[in-house]
Amino acid sequence: MPVIPAYDKMRYRRCGRSGVELPLLSLGLWHNFGSVDPFEESRAMIRRAFELGITHFDLANNYGPEPGSAEETFGKVLARDLAGHRDELVISTKAGWRMWPGPYGDGGSRKYMLASLDQSLRRMGLDYVDIFYHHRPAPDTPLEESMTALADAVKQGKALYVGISAYDADETRAAAAMLRSLGTRCFVHQPKYSMFVRDIEPRLLSTLGDEGIGCVVFSPLAQGLLTDRYLRGIPADSRAAKAHGALRPEEITAERVTQLGHLNDIAKSRGQSLAQLALAWVLRDSRVTSAIIGASRVAQVEDSVAALDRLEISPDDLGRIETVLGGTPGA
Numbered sequence: 001m002p003v004i005p006a007y008d009k010m011r012y013r014r015c016g017r018s019g020v021e022l023p024l025l026s027l028g029l030w031h032n033f034g035s036v037d038p039f040e041e042s043r044a045m046i047r048r049a050f051e052l053g054i055t056h057f058d059l060a061n062n063y064g065p066e067p068g069s070a071e072e073t074f075g076k077v078l079a080r081d082l083a084g085h086r087d088e089l090v091i092s093t094k095a096g097w098r099m100w101p102g103p104y105g106d107g108g109s110r111k112y113m114l115a116s117l118d119q120s121l122r123r124m125g126l127d128y129v130d131i132f133y134h135h136r137p138a139p140d141t142p143l144e145e146s147m148t149a150l151a152d153a154v155k156q157g158k159a160l161y162v163g164i165s166a167y168d169a170d171e172t173r174a175a176a177a178m179l180r181s182l183g184t185r186c187f188v189h190q191p192k193y194s195m196f197v198r199d200i201e202p203r204l205l206s207t208l209g210d211e212g213i214g215c216v217v218f219s220p221l222a223q224g225l226l227t228d229r230y231l232r233g234i235p236a237d238s239r240a241a242k243a244h245g246a247l248r249p250e251e252i253t254a255e256r257v258t259q260l261g262h263l264n265d266i267a268k269s270r271g272q273s274l275a276q277l278a279l280a281w282v283l284r285d286s287r288v289t290s291a292i293i294g295a296s297r298v299a300q301v302e303d304s305v306a307a308l309d310r311l312e313i314s315p316d317d318l319g320r321i322e323t324v325l326g327g328t329p330g331a
């Protein structure tokens with residue numbers, strides 16, 4: 001069956017001072033799209049996301065497990081279902097975490113980053129990605145080397161735009177200036193942001209606003225915590241129950257569950273799921289271009305996209321949320 005995107009169901013926001021708009025929700029393939037996961041479910045989630053107007057898909061060299069296999073899954077779905085839609089998609093990948101053994105499979109060297117990009121393109125069957133990110137700062141590598149690798153990826157036609165992830169405010173200013181001096185703009189930053197992780201609020205958000213860099217936030221649901229998944233224990237099919245899941249059971253403390261219960265009550269009083277409230281909350285600041293959601297099934301993609309039906313949060317509800325979050329680590 002062909003996939004027909006319903007662009008009128010999605011809303012789009014401009015990515016910094018660029019010509020590109022991104023959907024308020026993007027789909028990330030970190031978990032649930034690897035070779036260990038059922039291909040047909042991964043395929044159905046990608047297809048449904050695009051049908052709902054999600055035009056931005058976020059990958060990285062190491063997503064799986066096996067590392068690399070999420071890019072292979074995406075490449076297969078692209079070829080089977082979305083081949084005619086390449087120009088309607090913004091596809092990103094990254095290099096920066098350990099990908100292959102030895103001294104050239106990790107970090108921020110030109111050697112690693114450009115070889116990794118070539119591998120990513122092969123796995124996805126693409127000539128170019130829309131966004132190539134440096135996945136994290138590499139303190140042992142001169143910034144100039146990593147930024148030159150990004151700028152050269154653009155010059156070689158292998159990436160249209162470049163971005164950085166997990167860089168702090170000062171590192172971001174330095175990276176943006178370096179990229180400018182190399183004739184390339186820093187298009188986007190990808191930081192972690194949710195009700196439970198708010199490090200970007202004091203400085204990074206205003207830095208991105210000043211620099212005209214887009215802000216595409218990851219783990220807006222705190223890997224599934226900010227949903228109804230863990231209100232009554234740890235479900236067997238959840239990320240926290242999987243050996244390779246990045247959410248660890250010990251993070252689901254009794255205090256956390258109590259807090260989640262209160263947030264869930266606020267969501268219910270608004271006629272929303274907790275996931276929908278958590279997404280509306282990260283999108284309340286217009287400097288946040290898009291929130292990259294993860295999902296393990298089609299129904300979650302649908303539930304998350306329905307957050308767009310009620311994005312506004314009254315000052316009263318924002319106050320109630322702050323009261324619940326008071327004392328949150330990192331708040």
Ligand SMILES: NC(=O)c1ccc[n+]([C@@H]2O[C@H](COP(=O)([O-])OP(=O)(O)OC[C@H]3O[C@@H](n4cnc5c(N)ncnc54)[C@H](OP(=O)(O)O)[C@@H]3O)[C@@H](O)[C@H]2O)c1
Pocket residue numbers: 027028029030031032058059135165166190217218219220221222223224225227228229237238239240275276292293294295296297299300301303304
């Ligand atoms: N730049 C970086 O360093 C970096 C780091 C991490 C992630 N990312 C990007 O951000 C993306 C998203 O990260 P994430 O997967 O941690 O995001 P998330 O949206 O915070 O968590 C996704 C998980 O929440 C649960 N979920 C999602 N929607 C739900 C709903 N409507 N109702 C109930 N539960 C729901 C699912 O858990 P279950 O699987 O348990 O069902 C899902 O796997 C990644 O795929 C990746 O693209 C980037």
